[in-house]
Amino acid sequence: MATGPGRSIRDLLAQGGRSFSFEFFPPKDEAGEQQLWEAIETLEAYRPSFVSVTYGAGGGTRDKTIAITGRIARDTSLTPVAHLTCVGHTRAELESILDSYAGEGIEHVMLLRGDPSDGPRAEWVATDGGLTYAVELVELARSRGDFRIGVAAFPEGHPSAASRDADADVLAAKARAGAEFAVTQMFFRGQDYFDLVERVRARGVDIPILPGIMPILNLNAIRRQGELIGTEVPTDLVARISAHDGDPAAMRAEGIAIAAELCEELLAGGAPGLHFYTLNRSKATLEIFAALNLTV
Ligand code: FAD
Numbered sequence: 266m267a268t269g270p271g272r273s274i275r276d277l278l279a280q281g282g283r284s285f286s287f288e289f290f291p292p293k294d295e296a297g298e299q300q301l302w303e304a305i306e307t308l309e310a311y312r313p314s315f316v317s318v319t320y321g322a323g324g325g326t327r328d329k330t331i332a333i334t335g336r337i338a339r340d341t342s343l344t345p346v347a348h349l350t351c352v353g354h355t356r357a358e359l360e361s362i363l364d365s366y367a368g369e370g371i372e373h374v375m376l377l378r379g380d381p382s383d384g385p386r387a388e389w390v391a392t393d394g395g396l397t398y399a400v401e402l403v404e405l406a407r408s409r410g411d412f413r414i415g416v417a418a419f420p421e422g423h424p425s426a427a428s429r430d431a432d433a434d435v436l437a438a439k440a441r442a443g444a445e446f447a448v449t450q451m452f453f454r455g456q457d458y459f460d461l462v463e464r465v466r467a468r469g470v471d472i473p474i475l476p477g478i479m480p481i482l483n484l485n486a487i488r489r490q491g492e493l494i495g496t497e498v499p500t501d502l503v504a505r506i507s508a509h510d511g512d513p514a515a516m517r518a519e520g521i522a523i524a525a526e527l528c529e530e531l532l533a534g535g536a537p538g539l540h541f542y543t544l545n546r547s548k549a550t551l552e553i554f555a556a557l558n559l560t561v
Contacts, residue, residue: 273413274344274373275445277314278473284314284538285559286346286448286475289545291321291329300545301333307547309341311554314538317346317375317415317448322382323353331362335369346415347371350379351402355394359402360409367410375415375448376402385424385493400439407443416440418447418465418474420457424495433464440470447472448540451479451496453523455530462535473537480524480549481506482517521549525556 278284287308292298305316316337320330330347337345347366351359366374378399381387391397396405399416406412416439419432426432436447452458458476465474481487481498484506488498502523509515528539541550 273445274315274346274415275413275473278446278537282314283532284473284475284540285311286313286315286317286538286540287543287550288317288319288448288477288540289333289543290319291326291333292545293326297545304543304545304547305337305341305343308543308550309343311559313343315344315346315373317348317540320348320350320377320379322380331365331369334366334371338370344373345371346373346375348375348377349402350377351391351396351399352379352382353392353395355392356396356405357394359396359405363406363409363412367412372411373413373415374406375417376406376444377417378402385495389425398435400435400442403439403442403444414444415446415448416444418449418461419495420449420452420454420461420476421495421497423450424493429461430464433461433468436461436465437468437470440465440472445472447474449474449477450494451477451491451542453481453496453499453502453527455527455534458531458536459534475538475540476531476536477540477542478524478528478553479542480553481520482549484516484520521552521556524549525553528553528557 274284289301289305292301318330318334321327334345334347337343349362376399381389396402403414403416406414418436422429422432426435449458462474484503491498505523506516506519509519531539543550
């Protein structure tokens, strides 16, 4: 499953391999740092095709993305993917961060626009001297170095997109600009993912689109986050989890079961793999793996 030195995620998928990957975020403090490395160490045994590290909205965690991905590249057998967003950066700063990634030996990058500092629903205003859309960052990275590029995709459409079709045009444009793979926002209806893949294929674009998996471990938190990013938790799933109200362990188990069912549906329907939003913990991902009978 591992990409190994010199192998790209695109090549792995082109050879028919299934990709299992994990996403982490840069922690804010020492305790978070320890939790992150414990999760990375545990999940390394599963030989994921890659692990990705998000890029923060600002402040100290941004440098950490470079430091953590660099350490993963140096000290583990894993293939790191470093995220980068356009938020608050000029073109020259973005060039310099891309150069830092290359200097750390990071080949794979996930290039995003990012969200306004007031949250995903606020109006997007580009930084002076910066970029407006992720596609421009893809173009910049292509002109800057030999990067293998991933981008974001949205099974329910990006919340500010005019339509799901317009959003598919955007993903197709990012692929034409040089993106080799996409990872989706969290979603809970398999059909939304299959419809997105179909829309993108209808535009003559064949890049692998990895579904992003987020188990519902805290229903209220996921619903709040979903409202912000345009992901709906379907009423039948709300009912299944709410049926265990007052029994946190049973609610959690139902959330894991729901995620495992979605994973099965996606793989059976031809998804090229699964990308897990781990929240820097290994437990839920391993529970889903167990439910899917995936072992080391
Ligand atoms: P874009 O592709 O630029 O799209 C943004 C909006 O503009 C969409 O509505 C799109 O339809 C529209 N659009 C794009 N191009 C055009 C055009 N040419 N003309 C008209 N409209 C256009 N955020 C972080 O801050 N850090 C992270 O590390 C991070 N990682 C993520 C990883 C994944 C897998 C996903 C799915 C999201 C991630 N995000 C992250 C969130 C992401 O930054 C937001 O969802 C952001 O609002 C959109 O980013 P994008 O790259 O899709 O932007």
